[in-house]
Structures are given as C-alpha cells and as structure tokens.
Amino acid sequence: MTTMALPLTAARSRSSLSVLAWIEAKRFARHPMFLVGLGLAVWATVVIGSGGPASRGEVARGPENLDFQVIPGFLVGVFGFVVAARLTRSTSRSQEVMRGAPLSDTVRTAALCLACLVPMSAGLALVLLHAAIVTSDPPEEWIYGTYGSLEQVVIVGVLPVIFSVGGPLLGVAVGRWLRFPGAILLCVGILLFWCAWAAYSPIESMDASSPLSRVLHLLTPYTAWGQADGDGDVPSTEFTSFTGSPVWFALWALALCGLAVCAALWRGAEGRGRVIVGRSFVGLSVAALVFLGLAAMGGNDEPMVTTPDGVTRVVQSE
Amino acid sequence: MPRAAGRVLRTFPWPEVGIASGLAAALFAAATALTSSIGFWLVLLALAGCGGAAAYVLDEASGPVVDASPTSRRRRFGWRLGLVVVPAAVGVVGLAMVGTADPAVPWRRLLLVLAGYLAIGVMTAAVLRSRGRAAPGDLAAVVVALGTSLVVLVDPLHQWVPVLPYDVAGWSRTAALWILTIVACVGAVIVGLRDPAAAPLLPRRTRH
Numbered sequence: 001m002t003t004m005a006l007p008l009t010a011a012r013s014r015s016s017l018s019v020l021a022w023i024e025a026k027r028f029a030r031h032p033m034f035l036v037g038l039g040l041a042v043w044a045t046v047v048i049g050s051g052g053p054a055s056r057g058e059v060a061r062g063p064e065n066l067d068f069q070v071i072p073g074f075l076v077g078v079f080g081f082v083v084a085a086r087l088t089r090s091t092s093r094s095q096e097v098m099r100g101a102p103l104s105d106t107v108r109t110a111a112l113c114l115a116c117l118v119p120m121s122a123g124l125a126l127v128l129l130h131a132a133i134v135t136s137d138p139p140e141e142w143i144y145g146t147y148g149s150l151e152q153v154v155i156v157g158v159l160p161v162i163f164s165v166g167g168p169l170l171g172v173a174v175g176r177w178l179r180f181p182g183a184i185l186l187c188v189g190i191l192l193f194w195c196a197w198a199a200y201s202p203i204e205s206m207d208a209s210s211p212l213s214r215v216l217h218l219l220t221p222y223t224a225w226g227q228a229d230g231d232g233d234v235p236s237t238e239f240t241s242f243t244g245s246p247v248w249f250a251l252w253a254l255a256l257c258g259l260a261v262c263a264a265l266w267r268g269a270e271g272r273g274r275v276i277v278g279r280s281f282v283g284l285s286v287a288a289l290v291f292l293g294l295a296a297m298g299g300n301d302e303p304m305v306t307t308p309d310g311v312t313r314v315v316q317s318e
Numbered sequence: 319m320p321r322a323a324g325r326v327l328r329t330f331p332w333p334e335v336g337i338a339s340g341l342a343a344a345l346f347a348a349a350t351a352l353t354s355s356i357g358f359w360l361v362l363l364a365l366a367g368c369g370g371a372a373a374y375v376l377d378e379a380s381g382p383v384v385d386a387s388p389t390s391r392r393r394r395f396g397w398r399l400g401l402v403v404v405p406a407a408v409g410v411v412g413l414a415m416v417g418t419a420d421p422a423v424p425w426r427r428l429l430l431v432l433a434g435y436l437a438i439g440v441m442t443a444a445v446l447r448s449r450g451r452a453a454p455g456d457l458a459a460v461v462v463a464l465g466t467s468l469v470v471l472v473d474p475l476h477q478w479v480p481v482l483p484y485d486v487a488g489w490s491r492t493a494a495l496w497i498l499t500i501v502a503c504v505g506a507v508i509v510g511l512r513d514p515a516a517a518p519l520l521p522r523r524t525r526h
Contacts, residue, residue: 180333182455192467
C-alpha cells in the first residue's frame with residue numbers, strides 16, 4: 001500500500017486560517033473575563049477621563065492623562081493575557097481530536113494570534129473614547145511634563161493599543177509552552193511584578209541618570225512615564241517626567257509582540273515554517289535590542305520636575 | 319489509619335498550592351527587600367497570590383468518580399480545607415516580615431484582608447465546583463488574584479467604607495466589611511460543597 005501526503009495549497013491554507021481565526025476571535029470576544037475587563041476599562045476611562053471628583057470642582061485635576069495607559073494595559077492587556085492563555089490551553093486539551101483535523105499546529109496558533117486583534121480593537125476603541133473625553137475638556141499643558149506632542153500621542157494613543165494586543169499574544173505563547181497547573185497565575189504574578197518594579201524602582205532606588213537605571217526602567221513590556229505628587233483627593237503640585245524615549249519604547253514593545261508570536265508559533269512548527277519562524281525570532285530579537293538601546297539613550301537623561309507655572313527643573317538626587 | 323491519611327494527602331493539589339504560595343512568598347520577600355514605592359503594591363499582590371493559592375485547595379481531578387463514592391463532598395473537602403494553612407502561613411509570615419522591615423505602617427491590620435482573600439478564594443472555587451468543574455483552581459485563582467487586586471486598588475466604596483484598614487477613623491467599618499465578607503464566603507462554601515445528589519435547599523416547585 002502506498003501512502004501519499006499531499007501538501008495543502010497556499011490558498012486553502014489561507015482560507016482555513018481565516019475561518020479558524022474568525023472562530024477564535026468570536027471565542028475571545030465572548031469570553032466573560034474579556035468582557036468584564038473591557039467593561040471595567042470603559043468605566044475607568046470615563047471616570048478618569050472626566051476627571052472624577054475634579055470635574056465637579058472638588059479638587060484640582062491631577063496629571064492623570066499620561067497614566068491612562070495603565071487602564072488598557074491592565075484591564076485589556078493582563079485580562080486578555082489570561083483569556084488568550086486559557087483559549088490556547090483549551091485547544092491543546094483537545095489535541096487528540098485536533099490531530100485528525102487537516103490543520104497544522106502552526107495554523108491553529110496563527111489563528112489564535114490573529115484573534116488577538118479583538119483586544120487590540122478594544123484598546124483602540126478605549127483610546128478613541130479617552131481622546132473624545134479629553135478633547136472636550138482639555139487638561140492643562142503642564143501635566144504633560146517634558147513630553148512633546150508626538151510623545152504625548154505615543155504615550156496616550158499608541159502604547160495602550162500595543163499593551164492591549166501584547167498581553168494576549170504573550171498569553172498565547174504561555175498557553176502553548178507552559179501546561180502545568182498554576183502556570184497562568186504564576187505568569188500573571190511575574191508579569192505584574194516585573195512591570196511594577198521596572199516602572200518605578202530603577203528611578204527611585206538607583207541613580208536615575210545612570211545607563212543601568214535607564215535600561216532597567218525600559219527593559220519591560222510596560223513602564224511608567226511620569227509620576228504626580230497628588231492623588232484623587234489631593235491636587236498635584238508637580239509632575240515628574242521619567243527617563244527614556246516613548247517613541248523608541250513603542251517600537252521595542254512592538255518587537256516584543258512579534259517575539260511573542262514567534263515563540264507561540266515555534267512550538268509545533270515543522271519544516272520550512274520552523275525555519276521562517278526561527279529567522280524572524282532572531283531578526284526581531286536584534287531589532288528589539290536596538291530599539292531598547294535607542295529608547296534608553298533618547299528622551300530625558302534624568303527625571304525632570306514640572307510645576308503648574310510651567311517651570312521645569314532636574315530632580316535633585318538625595 | 320496512617321496509610322489512609324497518606325492516601326488522602328497524596329490526592330491534595332500540592333504542586334498548585336505550592337506554586338501559588340511560592341509566588342506569594344517571593345512577592346513578600348521582594349516587598350521586604352525593595353525600598354521603593356511599589357512595596358505596598360507588592361504586598362497587595364502577594365496577598366492576592368495567597369487568595370489564588372486558596373482557590374486551588376478544592377481541585378479534585380477525579381471529582382466525577384469520587385462523587386459516586388460513599389464519602390461525601392463535605393467530608394472530603396473538610397480534609398482539603400486544611401491545605402489553606404499553607405497560603406495562610408505564607409501570608410502571616412510575610413506580613414510579619416514586612417512589618418518588621420517597615421514598622422511605620424500598620425501591616426498587621428492586613429491580616430484581616432488576608433483572611434478575606436483566603437475566604438474569597440475558597441468560595442470562588444466552591445461555587446465553580448458546584449457548577450460542575452472538577453478542578454476549578456486554574457480559573458478561580460486568576461479570577462480571585464486579579465479581582466481582589468482590582469477592588470483594593472480602585473477602592474470603589476472608599477467614601478463610605480475603605481477596603482484597606484489604614485484609616486483609624488474608618489477601621490471599625492473596614493473590619494466589619496471584611497468580617498461580613500468572610501461570613502458570606504463561609505456560607506457560600508457550605509452551600510457550594512453540598513453533594514450533587516443531596517436534596518435541594520429549597521423545595522422544588524411542582525407544575526400543575
């Protein structure tokens with residue numbers, strides 16, 4: 001008996017991918033955790049965008065606009081990470097049945113990666129909602145610290161979208177590689193710790209102008225760009241802009257998204273596909289390192305404080 | 319008897335509880351070692367990790383099989399609830415460590431929050447268990463860890479009852495909130511761990 005293996009034609013493979021991606025996108029969009037995260041993100045965007053108590057004249061409006069990125073980053077990015085990891089693992093659990101289907105692991109993983117366009121669209125919608133709110137009631141200029149108009153657009157408009165898609169893409173990679181119980185919780189904990197530590201600790205605990213501190217501040221998928229001295233109840237009197245270039249950081253974050261896709265596709269890839277994924281991984285790693293270096297060298301050399309009268313000065317180290 | 323106890327202990331989800339508790343312990347250690355403003359956030363994250371660990375104690379992969387055995391769910395889960403001691407111990411020791419490193423903050427008051435997180439973790443697992451999931455830990459742990467972190471950070475009721483017990487004036491109200499939460503969780507666990515074949519709590523309405 002002769003067995004013949006006929007390769008799928010490119011056109012058929014592409015149509016299978018689009019069908020599967022559509023199915024996975026619907027699963028993603030209907031996942032309760034994604035919907036809860038998105039609902040909370042809309043609520044937080046409206047409350048923070050409208051200034052909360054400040055809009056009612058109770059306290060002065062704080063420099064919360066540059067912090068908007070944390071809302072899509074946490075509520076869509078981290079929640080999306082969990083959703084993507086769970087969806088990926090649910091597909092893996094049906095491995096025995098799936099093997100009978102005429103689709104490779106790579107196509108199924110690619111479909112899951114394409115489904116991450118759903119949280120990306122959600123992140124984009126949140127950015128537009130926030131922009132509409134801020135445009136109707138623009139905050140004072142000093143709350144943007146030393147950041148110019150392009151950097152403001154990147155921090156408030158581009159990075160939130162990248163965080164919204166990056167978290168779920170990392171979730172697909174984790175779902176493909178880590179199968180042990182507790183893996184998702186462990187990864188969420190590590191991710192949150194890493195981001196929280198890199199966002200503030202190098203600036204606060206080290207010489208913020210040193211190259212090591214500047215690299216560590218950006219060696220993360222999420223970082224903070226500034227800090228105000230006020231909170232929801234006490235009005236801010238100064239805003240500290242952190243080191244680094246938001247524009248190059250956005251490219252670094254995009255490269256990380258690409259690396260997450262490559263890591264997810266690598267598992268189970270065979271033949272020519274494996275070679276392409278491997279080469280892409282190496283190329284993206286080099287690009288990511290270059291972007292990280294440029295992000296650390298660009299922007300502020302050291303933290304700068306801006307006050308409501310528009311005066312900017314270098315933070316005095318203790 | 320010791321052999322039976324050994325068999326029961328072997329069925330416990332040690333690796334899952336160990337991983338989540340280890341994560342919480344590492345976060346407590348980081349909060350103690352780091353001297354930046356994220357220490358407080360790390361402690362909250364560690365407490366959420368303890369709650370997540372508690373959500374694994376009801377995992378019973380062979381649940382549908384052993385549900386048919388003469389040992390009731392409540393009896394089996396009564397043994398398993400002892401596992402909550404692991405994340406509880408991590409939380410108590412962790413808060414003591416943080417309290418020693420930073421005596422200016424009343425960290426000990428967070429013991430009540432720890433108890434609340436553990437109760438919420440077990441309650442979420444019990445509810446998912448009652449809905450047919452034999453091993454609800456993976457889902458419950460993440461939901462509890464993210465959900466509790468979010469509630470504490472947003473503090474939605476802060477005008478009336480602060481979620482974190484720092485404000486001296488609002489301490490009694492915060493304590494009451496957490497005690498109420500724990501009591502509600504215990505009630506939900508008792509209801510959620512009923513055997514599937516047990517008589518319903520409320521008599522079913524018959525249609526005429």
